[in-house]
Amino acid sequence: MAYGFTSEDVAFLRSGAGRAALLAASALPLTDATRISDVGAVRRSAGEPHAAAVLETVVLRRKSAAKLAGADEWLFTGDALQQASATPVARHRATRLAGLDVHDVTCSVGADLVELARVARRALGSDVDAVRLEMARHNASVAGVSPGIVRADALAPVSRGTVVVADPARRDSAGRRTWKPADFLPPLDGLVDAYPGRPLSIKCAPGLDFAIAPWAEEVELVSLDGAVREACLWRGLSEGVSRRATVLRSGGTQWTLTDAAPDEIPVREPGKWIIDPDGAVVRAGLVRHYAARHGLWQLDERIAYLTGDTPPSGVRAFRVLEHGPYNEKSLRSVLKRLEVGRLEILVRGLDIDPDALRRRLKPRGPAESTVVLTRIGRSPAVFVCRAERIPS
Structure with missing residues (x-):
């Protein structure tokens, strides 16, 4: 405990x-x-x-150290550190609010507040937890910023004319993870109702059913180093788009894709490569937009795997060595012929357990391969590939 x-x-x-x-x-x-x-x-x-x-x-x-930059002298509680946004993610969200007056109504120990205070015209943080507020004051001081910090309930507004930023806790009173917005602390609908007409930026889990937030003008999915970290629900700051995927790297590079981009692409036979789009792109429903941007096409309109003859730069892509209808016995034979011993198995659209399949295939040999299993139409298909990191 x-x-x-x-x-x-x-x-x-x-x-x-x-x-x-x-x-x-x-x-x-x-x-x-x-x-x-x-x-x-x-x-x-x-x-x-x-x-x-x-x-x-x-x-x-x-x-x-693996999550927050420059926090080696910060103070935390265990729960606060667990919920805190990784610094690149917090910094990205703060950048969208640069030059504005911002109120973080669930500031906790200040991980987001510090990044907001670096770029906002004025930044205010509040929380109901007095201990976390003292930690936030300390952390802001260590970081060299000086936002306003007050004790207040997020459901009882103490500011006017600010953008409202919130990160409701997604655990119930017993400490169990919850997916029900009504059980968030504070409840999601309560937050929205408390700030009528105010611009909102509310952090949520990426697995949330976004249909429960019809007030959100934009849903942004954010990934960091290939892992989807969060969803952010925006109101009043959507820039005319309803879905956005933002892909961040710890090294500082990033790119964004929105539903304003073209999405007309064909469904065609496999090309030389299989591309598995970043999880933020998939979760945001922007697979076709991503394909159109990079000259790719779909194997099946219902499957997120893409294919093409030239993969995008800076991604891990899969060069197709062999492909055809999926049959476990035939796949075992191909892997034996290629002397594959180290085997990665990726699956979309099929009810196959990769770990169980790997045990049955019993790969042996010095070579390494990635097997992509998917469905094209009604037929299971297999691609035996070599994973490659495409230079930026």
Whole structure:
């Protein structure tokens, strides 16, 4: 169970003694093998009342390194870190709000608020949790920004004329993940009703059924390094599009595709390559738009796999070595002939468990291959491919 921080813990962690205790603890291995000695060392440096807070903070800072940039001196709760947007994602959303007055009504420990404060004309953060607000003040100070921070319920507006940003918690009162917007904290409909006529930017899980938000003028799906991280529901800032896919890379590159782009493409025989579009493109329903942009076509109008003779730059694509109707016995024979031992299996449109199939195929040999299984019309099809990273 996650440690429950108190205001006294936060005050200590921000004090000179607390910073010294954190610095000392950050040098400890904090492994299962060293647990007893590490706890003893922290108790000696921090004192019994705050040793647990110091240990938890060091552990959370280490976890944050893969998610948040420049947060090695930040304060977190476990739940707040888990829900926080990765820095590139938060930065992208903030960029869309640059130069505006923005109020983050569920600011938590400030992961989004810090990025908003860097680019907004004025930034305000609020939350009902006093401990997280103290952490947000600390984190903003460390980051070198100074947004306004107040304690307030997101359903009781304390600002006027701002864009409202929110990230409702998607766990119920028992801590279980929930997909019901009415169980979000605060509830999604309650948030929308609390700010009539105000521009909104509300972060949601990418698996949400977006039909439950008819007020959203735009649904944006955002991926980072190939993984779909979030959906954002926009009102009043949609720029005339209803669906958007934004693809981010940790290295700083990014691109966006919207439903304003052309989507007229053919369904044709397989080309030299199979392309599996980024998950944000698929979830946003922009597969045809992506294909049109890159000169690709569909194998089947109901399947998200695309094909073509020239893959887009900067993607992982699959060069087709052999293809035909799917038959497990025939596939085993092909893999044996090609001496494939390391096998990746991708499936769309068929009820096939890749792991179970791999066990049955028993691949052996020095070669590596990707098998793409899909449906063309009513017929299962197989593509034996070589995965390649296409240069940018």
